[in-house]
Amino acid sequence: xxxxxxxxxxxxxxxxxxxxxxxxxxxxxxxxxxxxxxxxxxxxxxxxxxxxxxxxxxxxxxxxxxxxxxxxxxxxxxxxxxxxxxxxxx
Numbered sequence: 855x856x857x858x859x860x861x862x863x864x865x866x867x868x869x870x871x872x873x874x875x876x877x878x879x880x881x882x883x884x885x886x887x888x889x890x891x892x893x894x895x896x897x898x899x900x901x902x903x904x905x906x907x908x909x910x911x912x913x914x915x916x917x918x919x920x921x922x923x924x925x926x927x928x929x930x931x932x933x934x935x936x937x938x939x940x941x942x943x944x
Contacts, residue, residue, distance in 0.1 A: 857873055857874060857908070857914065858873070858874035859871050859872060859873045859874065859914060860872045861904065861918070863897070863900065863925075865883065866883050867883065868880060868881045868882040868883045868922070869881060869883075869918075871914060871918065873914070879914065879915065879918075881915065881918040881919065881922060882922075883922055883926065884919070884922040884923040884925070884926040884927075885926065886926050886929060886930045887926065887927055887930050887937075888930040889930065890929050890930060891929070891930055891931055891932045891936075891937070892928075892929070892931065892932050892933060892936075893929055894933070894934055895928050895934050895935070895938075896925045896926075896928045896929040897925065898928075899924040899925050899927070899928035899938060899939075900921045900922065900924055900925035900928075901921070902921075902924060903917075903920045903921035903922075903923065903924030903925065903939070903944075904917050904918065904920070904921035906920065906941065906944075907919075907920040907921060920944055923939060923944070924938075924939050927939050927943075
């Protein structure tokens with residue numbers, strides 16, 4: 855099962871997490887693949903990437919890298935769905 859954790863994002867600063875065992879960590883934001891276009895859905899894309907990564911058995915750090923990429927790619931896309939990464943892109 856995936857670990858219980860609390861994740862706090864800080865935009866271009868990355869973010870931090872706290873695990874159920876009180877371990878903590880930070881991650882760096884992924885580089886945008888282009889100029890920022892539309893933030894709508896970027897947080898949802900981040901959450902989906904994190905869920906995918908943890909569900910796939912990745913470590914917290916790996917899952918957060920995937921999540922950060924998902925959010926960054928969505929931020930560089932337009933409207934609700936442009937720029938979304940798929941499992942094949944990861």
